Amino acid sequence: MVNGHRLSFTILGTGAVGGFYGSRLLVGGAIVRFIARSDVAWIRTHGLRIESPLGDRHHRPVDVYAATDPIPTSDVVCIALKTTENDRLPELLRPLIHEGTVILNLQNGLTLEEELAATFPQAVVIAGLCFLCAHKIGPGHIRHLDYGRITLAPADARAQACIPALQAAFAAGGIETDVQESLLAARWRKLAWNIPFNGLSVLLDCHTAGIMFDPEARALADRLMQEVAAAASACGVPFEPGFIPRLLEATARMVPYDPSMRLDFLAGRPLEIEYLYRRPLREAARRGVRMPAVETLADLLSIRDRARRTSISAAVA
Numbered sequence: 001m002v003n004g005h006r007l008s009f010t011i012l013g014t015g016a017v018g019g020f021y022g023s024r025l026l027v028g029g030a031i032v033r034f035i036a037r038s039d040v041a042w043i044r045t046h047g048l049r050i051e052s053p054l055g056d057r058h059h060r061p062v063d064v065y066a067a068t069d070p071i072p073t074s075d076v077v078c079i080a081l082k083t084t085e086n087d088r089l090p091e092l093l094r095p096l097i098h099e100g101t102v103i104l105n106l107q108n109g110l111t112l113e114e115e116l117a118a119t120f121p122q123a124v125v126i127a128g129l130c131f132l133c134a135h136k137i138g139p140g141h142i143r144h145l146d147y148g149r150i151t152l153a154p155a156d157a158r159a160q161a162c163i164p165a166l167q168a169a170f171a172a173g174g175i176e177t178d179v180q181e182s183l184l185a186a187r188w189r190k191l192a193w194n195i196p197f198n199g200l201s202v203l204l205d206c207h208t209a210g211i212m213f214d215p216e217a218r219a220l221a222d223r224l225m226q227e228v229a230a231a232a233s234a235c236g237v238p239f240e241p242g243f244i245p246r247l248l249e250a251t252a253r254m255v256p257y258d259p260s261m262r263l264d265f266l267a268g269r270p271l272e273i274e275y276l277y278r279r280p281l282r283e284a285a286r287r288g289v290r291m292p293a294v295e296t297l298a299d300l301l302s303i304r305d306r307a308r309r310t311s312i313s314a315a316v317a
């Protein structure tokens, strides 16, 4: 409730991120409409279950839609699809976006908000960088393991004005938020973690602790982070001294965790290589900076992703 107005949200993608944050917004009293794909009928009948250290929840009934249904207009549309689906985003968003609609993008990656702002100039675009460990374990069923803070980063001054209302809605549901005025800085800071740990967890077949406690793997993570730091600097958003050592130390203290890319790999889902690796590589290259270790990591991930998908399709043929 903000100044007597109950904020309404449409969550595009009811998976780990969408299901979890949608549930917290419901708990906080917001109006929440979910868009689901494979389990839309299941959620309509059985509701949405969230297991979480914040308290288990079973929302039933839930206001759930297929993307092709007529969907009431909401104040905020949260994007919670994997970026591997982004070629479909304009078509999925078009019926949901009106003059002044806030698009809160919860995905990982780079250049996402720039694309959204160019495609939907009538919308207000905000990045929501999620520091969350959660996954979908079955139809309409999400398991939240740890964390949950969202860093909100506005694309422009109009978006800046919408931040307090969003913070209030998330706070009411027990979600901590902070604000980064530079969207680009926020995105590169998160990539400093995602680029090494998401990719290495797939290629080395291990969780974060497996990387941190092997000296060579840790050194490789450090080297990848240094390349990301050089690219961020070339993009005008240098990291402060001590940022990378602190990030490595924080990861060493984390409960061993499988980053979302490893979970995707194990589940046979396509990997988010384009927005997590190719776009940062391209943005760095445009400023004359190469990231050779990141490039090799991206190439190996692409080969792994392709090989696995070929073997899956051969197995079902």
Ligand SMILES: NC(=O)C1=CN([C@@H]2O[C@H](COP(=O)(O)OP(=O)(O)OC[C@H]3O[C@@H](n4cnc5c(N)ncnc54)[C@H](OP(=O)(O)O)[C@@H]3O)[C@@H](O)[C@H]2O)C=CC1
Binding pocket: 012, 013, 014, 015, 016, 017, 018, 035, 036, 037, 038, 039, 067, 080, 081, 082, 083, 085, 088, 092, 106, 107, 108, 130, 131, 132, 133, 134, 135, 136, 260, 272
């Ligand atoms: N999981 C995490 O802890 C974190 C994830 N992220 C980022 O958040 C983003 C979302 O990840 P995550 O929530 O894990 O992904 P999930 O795969 O768990 O959720 C995505 C959901 O979108 C649904 N979906 C896909 N296409 C459509 C469509 N056309 N219409 C309706 N629904 C659709 C999928 O449906 P279906 O179930 O049918 O496939 C799925 O439930 C990613 O960019 C990820 O990197 C960031 C931080 C942490």
Ligand SMILES: CC(C)(CO)C(=O)C(=O)O
Binding pocket: 108, 130, 131, 132, 133, 193, 194, 198, 258, 259, 260, 261
């Ligand atoms: C940093 C982390 C683990 C969640 O905050 C993530 O972004 C991911 O799993 O992709």
